Amino acid sequence: MPIPSYPKNESQRLVELEQLQLLDNASDPNFDTITRLAASICNVPVALISLVSENKQWFKSKIGWDICETDREVSFCAHAILHPENITHVPDSRLDERFKDNPLISAEFPVIFYAGVPLLTPTGEALGTLCVIDKVPRELNQIQLNSLKDLATQVENLFELRRNNIRLVEIEKLLNAKNEQLKTFAGVISHDMKMPLANMIITTDILKAKYASQFDDQGNEYLAYLKQSSFSLSDYIDNLLSYYESEDLTIQNLEFFELNHLIEDLIDLLNISDDYIINLPEKNLELQTNRSAVSQILINLITNSLKYNDKETGLIEFKCTEDHAFYYIQVRDNGKGISKDKQDSIFELFSTASQTDNKGRKGNGIGLSTVRNLVKSLGGIITVNSDGISGTTFDFTIKKVLS
Incomplete structure (x- = not known):
């Protein structure tokens, strides 16, 4: 053989x-x-x-x-x-x-x-x-x-x-490993840089309080710019950390809560001024989902509405409905709006609508990406609609966990 x-x-x-x-x-x-x-x-x-x-x-x-x-x-x-x-x-x-x-x-x-x-x-x-x-x-x-x-x-x-x-x-294992490294990196940055940034802000205030009279106008502008830049970097670090933490929030961490009460708590937390009209959902629905995730979604959307509103009287309007499978939540404002050519990309990490906020600062493109991650973790989707001139509407869904 x-x-x-x-x-x-x-x-x-x-x-x-x-x-x-x-x-x-x-x-x-x-x-x-x-x-x-x-x-x-x-x-x-x-x-x-x-x-x-x-x-x-x-x-x-x-x-x-x-x-x-x-x-x-x-x-x-x-x-x-x-x-x-x-x-x-x-x-x-x-x-x-x-x-x-x-x-x-x-x-x-x-x-x-x-x-x-x-x-x-x-x-x-x-x-x-x-x-x-x-x-x-x-x-x-x-x-x-x-x-x-x-x-x-x-x-x-x-x-x-x-x-x-x-x-x-x-590839998934490699990406997960890289993502964990980025999470760790974001945590280290948050811990190691927040204190130096706080010291820079405090030092700037001290310099201005004690020596403002000794600086010329340009010197005081430099101090103001230094403080503003420190706050911008601090916000950037906070947003980056929130983005990576958002992936750990899942639909399985369930709580019962009333949406209107949550929105009222967030309004108090954000200390929204009296020149805003806030319309809550007509029906105060009780939701069963991850309360922390919904809070972060709404905080980001409300904050965006506040930062990019150029009207004498601002408007933020909430709506919420439900069916057998989903909750449907809408957040609408009368702010600057988002141009049509930017609406497809605003949920991508580090993508911005090329707008400046009410203080002249440009967004870092992290907040809405975090929102998308959170909505996805809740089994839903998010969309945006705007005429690019006046007002933006965000609609997102949350999948119900059927018992």
């Missing part, structure tokens, strides 16, 4: 096989469906998806076959992968020089008939075969051979889907 030789691309073939992580793991119903179809179409008792490793052949899927693996030396499939572009069709292995002394011919279930289609990677390495077996001589007709080839193509497609899924899992 001649021992099957190794393909010329054996090293790369084994690398490709290892990357698929298919050896010695559980059966997969997707593969089992294909072997069942192969056995039925070819009218044989056995169909296998075999993978040829360095020393063994291992069966990823098997119909009518109890053996999990065999030595590569006796493997019919090890011969088949030497001809990756062709079907190895053996009507009677007892008459074939490659197999007539093979111990599988005299096994409890003798491999007399064999037909195997090599399973190829996109770069041409044969990892194994889709094969059909019988214990009596037979031949497949052209329809059966073509069908076996088609089924082998589907196995190859499943291999590639698996390969892509493995890559995606690896």
Whole structure:
């Protein structure tokens, strides 16, 4: 019995096989469906998806076959992968020089008939075969051979889907690790920079209080600019930390609370001046969801309405409705509005609407990205609508957690 030789691309073939992580793991119903179809179409008792490793052949899927693996030396499939572009069709292995002394011919279930289609990677390495077996001589007709080839193509497609899924899992792990590093970095920045910034602000106030008379107008403008810049950087750090913390808030942390009462608490917290009209939802709905997440969403949206309102009398109007699956919350203001060409990007991190607030400062593009993360964590979506001149409306949903 001649021992099957190794393909010329054996090293790369084994690398490709290892990357698929298919050896010695559980059966997969997707593969089992294909072997069942192969056995039925070819009218044989056995169909296998075999993978040829360095020393063994291992069966990823098997119909009518109890053996999990065999030595590569006796493997019919090890011969088949030497001809990756062709079907190895053996009507009677007892008459074939490659197999007539093979111990599988005299096994409890003798491999007399064999037909195997090599399973190829996109770069041409044969990892194994889709094969059909019988214990009596037979031949497949052209329809059966073509069908076996088609089924082998589907196995190859499943291999590639698996390969892509493995890559995606690896990318997800890498991104999660990077994200954790950024969270840690944001926390360190918040801790290590907040105190120096506070000292800069206090020192600026002291300099202005004690030495303002000794500075000329330009010197006092520099002090004011230094203080404003310190506050801007402090806000930036706070927003960046809130953005990364927002990913830890989930819909599963449930509380019952009335939305109108929450909005009233936020109005008191933000100390909104009397030159604003605040309209609460007509119906005070009781929500069951993550209260902290909803608070952060509303704080960001209300703060934006305050910062970018150029009207003599500001307006912030809230609406809330519900159905069996979602809460629907709307926040509308009569501020500067957001231009149409910016509305698709304002939820992206560090993207801004190129506007300046009431103090002449440009946004950092973190707040609305945080809002989007929070809404997503609550199983909802958020949209914006504005004519770009006067007023902006944010609509977001919160998925109900059904008990």
